[in-house]
Amino acid sequence: MIKRTQNNQLRFAYLWMGIILALYIVLRIIPIITSFGMSFFNWDLINPKKKYVGFKNYSKLFNDDNFLISIKNTLIFSFFVVLVSLSISLPMACALQKDFKGKGLFQSIYFIPYVIAVVPAALAWKFIYDPTGGILNRIIQFFGGIPKGWLVNDKLALPSIMIMTIWQRIGYNLVIFTVGLGEIPKDYYEAAKVDGAGKLKTFFKITMPLLMPVTIYLVIMNTIEAFNIFTPVYVMTTGTQSAPASAVKVLVMDIYQNAFRFFKMGYASAESVCLFLIVLIVSLLQMLYFKKRDK
Amino acid sequence: MKMKTKQYIKNVTKYLILTLIAIIMFFPIYWMLACSLMTRQEVVLIPPHLYPHFPTLKNYLYLFSHNNFLRYMFNSIIVVVISTLLSVFTSVIAGYIFGKFEFKGKNAMFVMVLATTMVPFQTYMVPFYLMVRDMGLINTYTGIILPLIVTSFGIFFIRQNTSSIPDEYLDAARIDGAGEWYLFRKLIVPMMSSSISALTVFQFMFGWKFFIWPLIITDSPKKFTLEIGLQIFASQNPLDYQLQMAGAVLGMLPILIIFLIFRKRFIGGIALTGIK
């Protein structure tokens, strides 16, 4: 009897795991390994010839201004987006801790930007930023200020996109923080009050440390997503009314351009591998940093 | 007395600040709606009209008659619904098996899944595209859905949540003669319903937002998803902001409606994914 159920179990496990694993291998493992492998070749999309070049793509990458600028832009982008969106959402989550009238409404409103798809949001923001027709400049002009080329100016383009991304991420971070805050047992706060600790002290000594795991999770998740940013940059910068490419080029944009515009598949693969390594390293560093701080 | 007024002032300030933030955050969406109801001239006026003085549905009419917007919506819905169902299904089964079964090679398999969790799609999209091309699936629904069928995040998430299911309960059912599939359907799934719906919500949103892949893989307007169609439409009409905004509203409408209906589920679902 027991033997039969055990056999049943094994059959079930192997059957379903087999199917899913097969899917997994085809849809994830093979492409990832191929990506790695392709980085050692040169290939354009159209000619079936593939030329082996060893590590040349990688050495070229490190001499490539475009690549280096992309890394710089992506790093700046991620750093500020993560920092600002978390810094704004944490106090907001604290404010939304206690139940009060309209709490649900507020939460929903803050969450909506995260829910809606990226393209409509990017288009809306693109219009808001538009130098002539955009509401931002029109308001500035109305008050007699100098309108700015938000998406056209080298220095303003990336920050403008950052603002939009932060706007979208706040909702998500807010919800996760709220959950994390809710997990903290009320007794701790009671004890602190009894001890006479002020609001700020409580926050730093009790809330922050207990919020660590959630914070780590959010930092890493947000960083990974920021590193892989593509859609808003693509939508807001295609067309003639755009800043010179180098001001807003982020890594995935560069990969996309190398692969599907310049038809350098091998080169783009090498770049993808670099992207992956960078994300991996940054995430590990972040984890280490926070673990250290915990002590 | 003093404490009460102090408390009152604190409350009012809190409400004010929260409302202010809410207005700022909601403004772009409001603006989308407002501009979609304006005419071409009104939408760029100086001084700007903050609300449509003569609201009109002309833009929406234009979109539906001149364009494949309905088709785009249909495509997006198909892609998202099918991919969500498939990815949730695979994640639940795989997560369950990883969590509740012991068999040879399990750890190796799990490590393999774990290792690829952090690899974002953009990293391997090039070879993925080539593979899809060789399979002849360029510009097909299958091709668009393919990357979304499995998700290691989902597998991991479900696995974490299976630990709350007591083994004895399952064994007892097995001894009673329940088959594995029956067990899965009647016991496991209901017991994990909250995590399953959380994952569904998450996957649904993820599928909806997926842009870069459909961008690469679709080439005929018949297969464009809403996001792609909208982007192409915007680039074809760069100066017709009112049309772009109408399109943007349509683009966000489906998911917004679903969100408003399942509000609690949505936020709860996202929250649950954070507790890992």
Add this chain to the structure above:
Amino acid sequence: MKRTKKLIAFFFVAVLAISIAFANGTAEKETAGKKQVISLWCGWPALEDIFTRAKADYEAENPNVEVEISTMNLRDFEQKLAVSLPAGSGPDIFITSEYIVPMYVNAGLVATPPDNISDFVNANFDSLVKSVNQFKGPNDNEARIYGVPHIGIARVQYCNKDVMAEAGLDPEKAPQTWDELLDDASKIVKYDQNGNITRSGISLRIFGGGSGIGEKFMIKLVQAGGSFLGRTADGGWKANYNTEAGVDALGFYLDALYKYKVDSFEAKHDTDAFVNNLTGFYDRELFPVTIIHNTAPNLHFATSSMPGKVYQGTVYSTESYFVSNSSKNKDLAWDFILFMQREKYVKAFFVEQGWIPPRTDIDFSDIFAKYPEFKAAYEFPKGYKFWVYPPLVQCDEIITKFADRLTTAFKDSSLTGNRTAMKALLDELAKETNEILAEGGILGEGPVIAPGDVIEAPENLGYKF
């Protein structure tokens, strides 16, 4: 409750899945049995209207054919073409330029036109457009024409006659040398009390999308007697702009910006500035002609051939209809292309969009009567040089990256007049260009023996007017 919801969901999806499969299936059946479908892709959304009208006419004449027109912005179009043609899933007809199509021809992805098409093209198009559209496919012994030309556009100079007159210049005398141009521009430029330009003398292309900047720079390069890429004795390609001519070209921009101060980054640019009398001269294709007539009917303007330093010259590019080799309806595709050659549509593209048809068999005098400015597209001074895009896969990357660097260079006023520094900069850029060429395996050894991208206007274009 939740179980029923799940069941409903599964049922719903099953129905959905079946209906898709069904729809896909019937779509195939439909195409096979009833209507034949041909698809046309084009990277110029502005043309959609005309194609839609033509499509309606064609379908009326051929009731069992359906034409799918798909226009999208140029970058998306080129990317989709690259993604789909090699996969065999692309359009039946596509419209693209003479520098994009060679790589597809080389890979055997473009259909050879049947004899009646070739004869038509040989008989009815000017010698210039034919000369730049010769390609060699894998089964050809020599280069031949693969498509049916749609347009051939030489960029022209626009002169705002009102502004010229106001500045005391003779509005009928378009500047034809660099010196004349800078001179005229200096008389036209106006500043406010802070020294900012309120009316520029000439509107240069110094920022914006990458390839436009590169293209306009090539114009100056050609006029200075140079070329962008050159050919070497072994058949390879090499950067050729780090020469005295290149320095002259770069110097023109810097002088205009910082020495004569006839243009600036903050001034309004392009057609917008032109119609508002905020500039005297600028260079463009010919679509602004219709726009200016429509939006500023009282503006007096003229187009002219470009001024020169060593030569007079400009940029010339073409777009043609091509048929994909994996098309299942090639005959139908060519038929539709021939249909689009009817005078009615050719003139529609001409007048409505400024798309210059290089047709020697059609009389355009009615159009010239209304829009005399279009004539400059057909009349070239003797010895006029044309810069044409080199037909290399690497071209896009080279020019885009070159333009990026140019934009930065334009902002560096310290380079003005400093020929050594300019040459050093161009040498640096040439190194990058050559690296890209080397990657593609086409970098040549030894000195440049001939320009790779400059041609001269043929003696007789073949026009009857």
